Amino acid sequence: MRAVRPRWTSHRQDEEPGHGEADGVPEAEFAREVLRDLGAGVLTLDTAGRVTSVNPWAERLLGRSAREMAGQDAHDLLHRNADGSRVPRERCTLRRPLYQAPAEEGSEEYFLRADGTTVPIIWTTTPLIRNGRRAGLVVVFHDFTLHRSAVEDTAARTAALETLTTRLHLLAEVSTVLITTESTQGTIRRLLRLLVPELGQWAAVDVCSAQRDVLERVAVRSSEHPHRARRLRGPVTSLPEPARVAVNRLINGDRPVRLTGDELLHDPDEPLAATHRVLFERLGGHTAVAVPLRTRGRSYGILTVARTGDSPAHTDAETALLADIGRRVGLVMDNARLYHEQQNVAETMQRQLLTPLPQVNHVRMAARYWPAESAMEVGGDWYDAFLLGDGVMALVIGDVVGHDLKAAAHMAEVRNMLRALAWDHQEPPSLVMHRLDEAVTNTSDAPMATVVFARVEGPEGGPWQLHWVNAGHPPPLLVMRDGETRFLEGGHGPLIGMSATLRLGLDWPDAREDLPPESILLLYTDGLVESRARPIDLGMAKLRHHAGVLARRLAGRSIDDFCDELLARIAPRGDDVALLALGLPAAGVGAPGDTRPPPPDQSTCSPADPERAAPGSRMQEPEVLDTTHDEAEEV
Template identity: 85%
Template sequence: MTPRWTGHRQKEEPGNAGADGVPEADFARAVLRDLGAGVLTLDPSGRITSVNPWAEHLLGRSAREMTGQDAHDLLHRYADGSRVPRERCTMRDPPYRAPAREGSEEYLQRADGTTVPIIWATTPLTWNGRRAGLVVVFHDFSLHRSAAEDAAARTAALETLTGQLHLVAEISTVLIPTEGTSGTIRRLLQLLVPELGQWAAVDVCPRRQDVLERVAVRSSDHPHRARQLRGPITSLPEPARAAVKRLAGGDHPVRLTADTLLHDAEDPFAATHRVLFERLGGHTAVAVPLRTRARSYGILTVGRCGDAPAHTDAEMALLADIGRRVGLVMDNARLYHEQQNVAETMQRQLLTPLPQVDHVRMAARYWPAESAMAVGGDWYDAFLLSDGVMALVIGDVVGHDLKAAAHMAEVRNMLRALAWDHQEPPSLIMHRLDEAVTNTSDAPMATVVFARVEGPEGGPWQLHWVNAGHPPPLLITRDGGTRFLEGGHGPLIGMSATLHLGLDWPDAREELPPESMLLLYTDGMVESRTRPIDLGMAELRHHAGVLARRLKGWSVDEFCDELLARMAPRGDDVALLALRLPAAGVGAPGDTAPPPPDQSAYSPADPDRAAPGSRMQEPEVLDPTHDDAE
């Protein structure tokens, strides 16, 4: 039913009609009836003189009930329904004080006692040139206010979500394993405090079940106290061990409260977390597991202090997600170290212990590529041949991984077997190796220097060698003179036989002066992305000469270490083999000088392995009269 206009009516004058013949008074009433807003007219004293249908609808009151009533006393209220003092009424200003006013922070009371927020405007009424009252026009603002509040809530939620996404993005960047796990955890806590709490701690569960290691603690209010809390938490009682195991192995975070932990000694987390509340303060905390599906690593705890509210469910879910991410980082670090240990053990098994023969001394070093798992295709070798001659090998198989190391072992063992079985010049040994690698192995091409150190004990000595595409050996004399041994060059192993080129390796010979040093190395020593090989070889020659002049009393091991420190190779595998000859006549028949100290402990090979060709100690013969009971 269409609401009807009620209130005082003016008498219609004859002939006073609109352009379409409708009386102006009827037209005005139709406008007020269909305006879609509440309209009240007030006399100069503030009493209601007319009410339109929309006002009746919005206020739940009839025009008859409202007409003649004081509008302020009847309708104007605060949001809670209490009366607004008359002197504070913003809609009741006398007509002569303000031509028009508007606002949106007022409430009118419905007939049922509830209040409705309104948007309102007042305009003075003029009749026959005099101020005759006031018109109040108002709308129900509740729908608009709900929409605005909802939009504000959505905006706030979006801002919160955006902040959390930024935090997760920063945390994901921090958790990229570019450093040790302990450093990563410390950087993580820098992001969590004070963003998600005023303090945070990470506890790691080692293999011992009665120990918890607090590896990192951070507090925005008490940084010095936080640092003092790091360290092992030992002798955990059985309830604490069970609680930690249950939390670390579960999927859900746990809420902790200071009231419980500080006053209930029986609480299972009191043994592990009470000290955090005692030293760092706070009222609540959330403990989340650091784990993967297969393994548990520890607990992350984030605490709230002061006026900060307890963590919401959304914040707990965020912390749980962070805990899973940290668990993955710790799992990856564990796997990396396990693989590194396996790779290092494998490499040390593949590398050869060095024989120390008479007064000749050797040293070797191996540095894996920075991007590899401590293994690669570079190798060195030194062993006594069946004719008593010392054989030296330096080589490099393509690759920087376990596959390259496996191929290296194939090539190394083939060369060692061929050199032992055939007392032939190095050129023929290299030809046999090329044929064997090509026809019996899937190893890629390799570069190799194979050399024999020939000569009687006490000297003179001669180097007899061939070079299959490898950087040339460096000869360093006693006075620091240096020279690359460029002879003996031929194709890479795996090239001539594969391509049926029929190429050969020419034998080369060079006299080795007494007290000189021979240096065999792989290309990683002299070449990198930032250093071309020509420049690297020039630097190697310079540093080796300088060290030979300065380090007269140094061992060959100390020489290798200092040379590596000066060259600082980067990016590729590096194998280094150095041989130092004694002075002329030292070690010859009749010489009584003792040999230099054994330096085999410096070899990068596994210390439990014996050098190839070394003779085993004769077993001790037991005295049959010896009494075992003694």
């Protein structure tokens, strides 16, 4: 060390020879060597705070020589804020041990280098005591730059990781919302609840309508003005040519567009003002990001998210996140479009297969088809009724495995095969069922099916008899006028497609049952009596109970009223339901010589009931309540 004023140590006059030496090195020289190689800067100050000595390490850290610093006020020369400004003397913590504190340390101070830059230091100041009195202090300091950079870098990485985690969590919530099975508009409104105020103070979704120059604002949400936001939903008026071009460019592009409130509100030539000015006028905001809802080469609309007040404009990362959300929404809308297109094809196909029922003399029939609540809302359930060549009425109820368009196609195959076989072969139902099993196994790829095939035999006016077989299907229900009910358990055999396929050699026994006058015969599929929440035994008991009650209560009413009331009471959920009901007249009605007119069939129903326009058959769908509006009204 270069001792400007050599006051590091003093020698006592009464020291014995050898004392004050370390391995033959004088004590003063040893202290200088230690301070020179200490690896930290060391300053000594006198009681006035002036520099009295500097070690070489401090010279290197500060870029100043010991001679240059000697005698200078250490605070005025070195102590600075991070920006290089002076620290007021009364706030100098390094000088405190000169007066009262025994020692001080810290890591939030800066020293000024000779080149004008500041260096962050971690430091310790200790009083220098001589003869029991404070004679100055010692300042030991290190360059804190590397450590502070590491701490700041760690903090920055932690903050970035927290931001990324938050965005991934938001994206996961968005994905959960988008995979729900509710209506598209309901899904979009739930999505905006996540985006506001997480990514903006208001958000809106505009969807393309059938008209090229009209948008439908299906959802608007604002955290600051919720009531105003709800009033902004609805069609966006016809757009002028510049606005239409700008909208088409946006929704057909792949990149987000940044919007500013000043331009939209004050620039008459801004093309998107026609669609977005009203949003900024009513909801406020300084900036926004508009992203296209687009996928698979199709455009569906625009998602706009805005910032208001002191909130900063969207960062590039937030804009990229919104663009990704826009693509996901576009995919959901595209899937909904494909679903509805396929659904319409399937429903049209099934409606064509569920043909009108024949009405023979005084015997009346009614049928209902209740589609499933989920999946393709179409499946393998069907009913059928037709006159055979010998004048006998044939009744069919069946169910092919599956709930999609393929199941409907297989149902059509089995239905048409059974019709052809029943017409061509005037033979007992058991033989017809055997031929059907062989035909399905060898000429079709349809899976297994359950079927009841029956013949209603008897002269005009009765008595009538039911002759049937049952291939693994729920048993028909016979309902008498007085409310007595009975399941027809006979005629049971294997499912269609099982015996011939597995070469089991099984058969279907014929069964017969007298049909009392004014009774009702019900053929139905398992969706009427079975659900996830209810086993089939309880469902069949419920069917039997309600059918008996309605037979007494609706005596004299039409078979259609009976079917409607029965479905309303049971309210099936989940699976498809097909129901075929045969209502027999009183004894002797319709016999030769009877002049009483037959009851009107469904083709002559009053216009007040337009759903019964199709003669003898009606597609009955469950009531679906649109709750999306109610959801959007919640604040």
